[in-house]
Amino acid sequence: MRAVSWRCVTASDTSFHSTPSLADHRGLSFVLASGSARRIELLRALGFDPIVEPADLDDGALEIGAVSARDAATALAHFKARRVAEQRQARGAEVAWILAADTVCELDGAILGKPRDEAHARSMLRSLEARRHAVVTGWCLLGPDGSCRVGRDEAWIVMGALDPEDFERFLSEGAWRGKAGSYNLPEVVARGWPVSCEGDPQTVVGLPAEKLAPMLRAALARRGVSPCVEDDA
Known part of the structure; x- marks a missing residue:
């Protein structure tokens, strides 16, 4: 499997930094800043049991500037992680x-991104x-001290x-709702x-969970998050 691309991102009014490895944070909770049933299922299938707390953000209202899909997805993930930290x-x-x-x-x-309505979903799928x-999934792991790792x-x-016929049935059933590109792969x-x-x-579904699992396990085992690095290999 191809390695996950790790990178610090600056997009529009978004800028953030990462601090050196964290000290021991034993017993801290693991929060998933998403209400996506698909992301929850992917994590639980690997043995994680996150607290589910979506960010109270409207994706469509976020301004990230003229950037690529790769940087947009990562910046949106960062916005959401920061927002949930603020909520907590x-x-x-x-x-x-x-x-x-994201x-x-x-x-x-x-x-x-996600379709606004049925007409938008129809146009998008056509x-x-x-x-x-x-399809790009960006992610952000925010540490207890505010440090982050993104990719x-x-x-x-x-x-x-x-x-x-099935296309029209798909639209009428509302199966496009809440899905990037108006569809869910499985x-x-x-x-x-x-x-x-x-x-x-898994990236198309919403989270490359198997690729992220070693990093998540290391973090939850209290070994901290290293500074953001760039790896476009």
Whole structure:
């Protein structure tokens, strides 16, 4: 499997820094800054049992400037991790390890996030039909002292021609809601859609959990998070 790309990101009004490795933080909670059932399932399948606390942020309201899908996904994950840390601090909750993630699609240089409504989902999926597009999941692990490690993973999806009747049924069922690019990979595969994945399917689903597991286990074993580094290999 291809290694996860680790990188510090600056996008628009976003800038952040990481501090040296943390001291012992025994017994701290692990928080997932997302309400995504798919991300929760991926983590639980690997033995993690995170506290689920979504960020009270509207993705569409976040301004991250003119950046690539790779940097946008990572910046959005960082925003969400920071926001959940603020939420917890405001109500006096204990400090914790906080993992956030964001997934976007990219087609011809344009970022495709979650659809606004059914018409938007229809347009989005029609644009992806019989095309190859990128799916990027950015993530941020925020430490108890505010340090962070960020990165992203990228996969590619080729979607063939869709059956007209099932396509209309998919839209009417609302199966597009809350999903980057208007679809969820396992769900459309189960429907028999002609799709193929180049890369890690977990990245398309919303979190490259198996790739992140060693880092998460090291953090939760109280070994801290090292400074952000860049690795575009």
